[in-house]
Amino acid sequence: MELISLSARGDLIEALTAEAEARGIKDAAVVSVVGAVRSFTLATMDAGKPRETVHTSGRYAELSGNGEIVDGAPNVHVTCGLDGGRALSGHLESAEIGGPFFVNVYVVRL
Numbered sequence: 001m002e003l004i005s006l007s008a009r010g011d012l013i014e015a016l017t018a019e020a021e022a023r024g025i026k027d028a029a030v031v032s033v034v035g036a037v038r039s040f041t042l043a044t045m046d047a048g049k050p051r052e053t054v055h056t057s058g059r060y061a062e063l064s065g066n067g068e069i070v071d072g073a074p075n076v077h078v079t080c081g082l083d084g085g086r087a088l089s090g091h092l093e094s095a096e097i098g099g100p101f102f103v104n105v106y107v108v109r110l
Helices: 012-022
Strands: 002-006 028-045 053-070 073-081 087-097 103-109
Touching (some): 002 012, 012 087, 012 103, 053 087
Antiparallel strands (some): 028 087, 028 103, 073 087
């Protein structure tokens, strides 16, 4: 298992893609994603029209999840914990990290 620690200011998915490429990771199981983000955008399916995507955004969230890297492209699904005990979950489209916010991604190469 490898730890990819992302803390530089920027987008989590872009940073994970770049770090996977730098390490030569083409295919991997993303066993765990844990940390906090400044902002995020999730994608889910519309219950009435499952082929349509619903985007939800938020700020300052605890983040946990898992996923995969296929042909160098991350596909990560997360739960974002928000203030007041609220939570949102879905496919992670983007998330801003940096400042005091970082994310650790644990991967196993396939």
